[in-house]
Amino acid sequence: MSIDLARFHQAFFEESFERMDAMEQGLLQLEGGADNAETINDIFRAAHSIKGGAATFGFAAVAGFTHHVETLLDSVRNGSRGVDKPLVALLLRASDQVRALLNAARDGGNADAALSLQLQAELQAALAGDTAAVVAAPACAAVVVTAAAATSGWRIVFKPHRDLFASGNDPLRILRGLGTLGELESELHFAADLPGFAEIDPQQCYLSWTLRLCGAATEAEVREMFAWVEDECDLSIAPLAAGPVESAEPVHVNVVPITAATPVAAAAVAAPAAKSRAPAESSIRVSIDKIDGLINLVGELVITQASLTQYTRGLDPLVHERLLASVQQLEHTARLLQESVMSTRMLPIDSVFSRFPRMVHDLATRLNKQVRLQTVGEATELDKSVIEKIGDPLTHLVRNCIDHGIELPAVRVAAGKPAQGTMTLTAAHQGGQIVIEVIDDGRGLSRQRILDKARANGLVISDNASDSEVWNLIFAPGFSTAAEVTDVSGRGVGMDVVRRNIESLGGEVELRSQEGEGTSVRIRLPLTLAIVDGMFVDVGGETFIVPLIGVVESLQPAPEQIRRIAGQGQVLRLRDEYIPVISARELYRVPGAAREACQSIAVIIEADGFKLALLVDDLIGQQQAVIKSLEAHFRRVFGVAGATILGDGRVALIIDVTEVVRTCGRSLAA
Amino acid sequence: MSNRILAVDDSTSMRQMVCFTLASAGFEVTEAEDGLVALEIARKQKFDLVLADVNMPNMDGFSLVRALRGLAEYKFTPMLMLTTESTTEKKLEGKAAGATGWLVKPFVPEQLISTIKRVLA
Numbered sequence: 001m002s003i004d005l006a007r008f009h010q011a012f013f014e015e016s017f018e019r020m021d022a023m024e025q026g027l028l029q030l031e032g033g034a035d036n037a038e039t040i041n042d043i044f045r046a047a048h049s050i051k052g053g054a055a056t057f058g059f060a061a062v063a064g065f066t067h068h069v070e071t072l073l074d075s076v077r078n079g080s081r082g083v084d085k086p087l088v089a090l091l092l093r094a095s096d097q098v099r100a101l102l103n104a105a106r107d108g109g110n111a112d113a114a115l116s117l118q119l120q121a122e123l124q125a126a127l128a129g130d131t132a133a134v135v136a137a138p139a140c141a142a143v144v145v146t147a148a149a150a151t152s153g154w155r156i157v158f159k160p161h162r163d164l165f166a167s168g169n170d171p172l173r174i175l176r177g178l179g180t181l182g183e184l185e186s187e188l189h190f191a192a193d194l195p196g197f198a199e200i201d202p203q204q205c206y207l208s209w210t211l212r213l214c215g216a217a218t219e220a221e222v223r224e225m226f227a228w229v230e231d232e233c234d235l236s237i238a239p240l241a242a243g244p245v246e247s248a249e250p251v252h253v254n255v256v257p258i259t260a261a262t263p264v265a266a267a268a269v270a271a272p273a274a275k276s277r278a279p280a281e282s283s284i285r286v287s288i289d290k291i292d293g294l295i296n297l298v299g300e301l302v303i304t305q306a307s308l309t310q311y312t313r314g315l316d317p318l319v320h321e322r323l324l325a326s327v328q329q330l331e332h333t334a335r336l337l338q339e340s341v342m343s344t345r346m347l348p349i350d351s352v353f354s355r356f357p358r359m360v361h362d363l364a365t366r367l368n369k370q371v372r373l374q375t376v377g378e379a380t381e382l383d384k385s386v387i388e389k390i391g392d393p394l395t396h397l398v399r400n401c402i403d404h405g406i407e408l409p410a411v412r413v414a415a416g417k418p419a420q421g422t423m424t425l426t427a428a429h430q431g432g433q434i435v436i437e438v439i440d441d442g443r444g445l446s447r448q449r450i451l452d453k454a455r456a457n458g459l460v461i462s463d464n465a466s467d468s469e470v471w472n473l474i475f476a477p478g479f480s481t482a483a484e485v486t487d488v489s490g491r492g493v494g495m496d497v498v499r500r501n502i503e504s505l506g507g508e509v510e511l512r513s514q515e516g517e518g519t520s521v522r523i524r525l526p527l528t529l530a531i532v533d534g535m536f537v538d539v540g541g542e543t544f545i546v547p548l549i550g551v552v553e554s555l556q557p558a559p560e561q562i563r564r565i566a567g568q569g570q571v572l573r574l575r576d577e578y579i580p581v582i583s584a585r586e587l588y589r590v591p592g593a594a595r596e597a598c599q600s601i602a603v604i605i606e607a608d609g610f611k612l613a614l615l616v617d618d619l620i621g622q623q624q625a626v627i628k629s630l631e632a633h634f635r636r637v638f639g640v641a642g643a644t645i646l647g648d649g650r651v652a653l654i655i656d657v658t659e660v661v662r663t664c665g666r667s668l669a670a
Numbered sequence: 671m672s673n674r675i676l677a678v679d680d681s682t683s684m685r686q687m688v689c690f691t692l693a694s695a696g697f698e699v700t701e702a703e704d705g706l707v708a709l710e711i712a713r714k715q716k717f718d719l720v721l722a723d724v725n726m727p728n729m730d731g732f733s734l735v736r737a738l739r740g741l742a743e744y745k746f747t748p749m750l751m752l753t754t755e756s757t758t759e760k761k762l763e764g765k766a767a768g769a770t771g772w773l774v775k776p777f778v779p780e781q782l783i784s785t786i787k788r789v790l791a
Contacts (some may be wrong), residue, residue, distance in 0.1 A: 379714060
């Protein structure tokens with residue numbers, strides 16, 4: 001696999017110029033007399049980072065020059081050189097040159113090479129003027145070079161220290177590495193003081209090896225394999241031809257000749273055992289059923305506590321002071337208990353986000369597009385059941401975004417945008433909900449194309465429709481404006497499915513777009529499917545709960561706001577909008593005579609962009625309800641999403657807003 | 671289940687390069703812009719490998735590795751330092767902090783992948 005580093009160049013330049021700004025600012029502060037270690041550190045870090053990036057992305061001129069700046073700054077940082085005006089002035093001139101080199105690297109031009117050389121000489125002179133010690137550094141490199149004598153192989157005695165595992169190293173890894181250099185034979189030794197099985201500490205390494213590596217590998221190559229552990233082991237490497245060299249193993253009791261494959265297995269037993277043991281100390285795996293059982297019980301507890309609170313409300317606070325205090329304490333503890341139990345089901349959304357970088361990469365490559373994926377708020381936690389169900393709709397949105405949103409590089413450049421498109425995935429908590437956004441800086445939605453397509457599909461829509469009404473059309477089943485159908489998306493199955501999936505989770509989707517600038521899809525979801533924020537309403541003495549997410553507003557209609565339309569029931573006129581009216585009493589067949597609309601409360605509920613006025617007798621209040629599924633015990637009932645148990649022990653039904661609006665609202669409106 | 675890697679670097683372009691490279695190789699990558707952020711993330715979820723730059727604001731790579739080694743979950747986790755300093759002194763400082771090994775900048779994506787694959791094999 002080869003990766004084109006050019007895709008990171010833009011980010012590198014942006015970042016480098018930012019760092020140069022910071023560096024200059026810091027230098028100016030130093031000149032102003034602020035001799036602050038943190039400022040010097042920041043300046044050093046800027047140069048250091050530019051040098052590292054430039055070297056990585058292949059801008060040798062930038063890396064080479066910045067190296068000299070960095071070296072001088074390092075001597076300032078470690079205190080071996082003081083700050084004075086000439087130094088700051090020199091560094092400022094040097095930073096101008098870094099900028100010039102960066103510009104040249106970006107635009108493919110040439111910077112003034114003579115100036116670079118002159119400044120380099122000045123930087124070196126500034127350095128040499130104060131310290132002579134630094135000059136010694138390059139000399140070390142020469143020592144390592146050993147005569148790579150032709151040899152048939154190497155005899156290696158490798159005796160890891162007991163605590164080798166504690167640095168995250170694994171002897172097996174090194175053996176495998178050596179195996180790639182030639183033919184490896186290995187002899188495994190146990191430590192002389194190997195304790196009995198019960199006393200073995202799996203976090204310690206009791207093994208050592210005598211290895212014979214046959215092949216043309218040089219000593220440097222062999223040493224390289226041990227580079228990370230050279231201070232954590234006793235190591236001797238000698239040419240094979242040299243015969244029996246000094247044994248680094250004077251005290252082993254148990255010499256077991258083994259073929260190349262077996263010690264690997266033995267080491268594998270030792271190392272992973274040590275690894276898997278550590279996490280067990282701080283976390284355990286519990287079946288989700290157990291947690292759900294716990295959540296259910298806590299739900300019951302909260303309900304009982306609520307009824308207890310209700311019963312004690314009428315008591316005289318003076319007489320029953322201690323009882324009331326205990327009840328209050330119980331309420332507090334129950335709420336904390338509920339929160340912490342719920343949190344055991346919470347997972348970071350990262351588990352969903354993390355599947356996208358690869359997907360974006362693959363898709364973008366296939367479609368010849370350049371897409372950079374940014375994720376924000378990966379650590380945001382939400383309920384496991386929501387996490388499981390959000391993956392598919394999000395995948396759909398991400399695909400859509402790359403396929404339709406982000407333009408081909410040439411188109412983007414022609415539109416004055418960077419060739420590389422940016423797609424951002426964000427997640428955040430917002431007042432008891434989680435908000436996930438998929439944002440791109442692509443071509444945006446075309447209002448005209450959507451209107452044309454809608455009309456072609458026989459939908460009636462006025463030219464003056466608001467943008468959000470137009471964007472809403474995209475969610476209609478079978479709607480696609482893609483000029484051509486690709487194998488990625490554009491078959492018109494999509495956005496309606498996305499919306500349905502999100503709504504089945506009790507969430508909602510909102511689309512915003514600016515033609516030519518990009519699109520943002522915002523998904524709001526409840527944090528959990530086990531609790532709902534609801535508006536409690538009264539219908540003929542029964543309590544119903546309307547999930548708050550579906551409530552727009554509630555009002556008492558005036559008689560002149562209600563119109564009756566022949567054969568179609570009533571509508572409510574609200575600020576130039578006509579909203580179909582439905583009585584909750586009729587809908588749920590609650591016994592008793594229906595009240596007049598103007599004597600009821602109209603709760604305006606919304607789903608799919610359609611509104612409906614639900615008539616109820618009274619508003620009781622707003623509170624959280626623990627959702628109990630009815631479907632485990634009963635047949636699915638139209639318009640009911642679930643039930644909850646009230647403080648007084650009665651059951652209240654939770655209204656399925658989406659289903660009610662979809663069925664009643666549309667049939668009335670049509 | 672692919673291996674999870676925590677990549678820590680204060681430079682956006684390096685982070686992008688590292689994350690993209692590793693993600694293309696099929697690893698699950700989480701990024702952090704400095705040691706403090708990384709430590710916070712690592713406390714919440716477990717990673718199979720930590721890859722950290724040395725010179726970063728707020729908390730440098732050495733301190734991060736030292737702090738992580740102190741956590742039971744990260745006692746044996748491979749942690750690699752991304753370093754521009756190839757001097758023995760810096761390497762020793764990294765080892766003393768508890769680093770498993772190092773990768774010297776500049777490196778090309780292929781080097782990064784082969785090193786990581788070797789460690790996570």
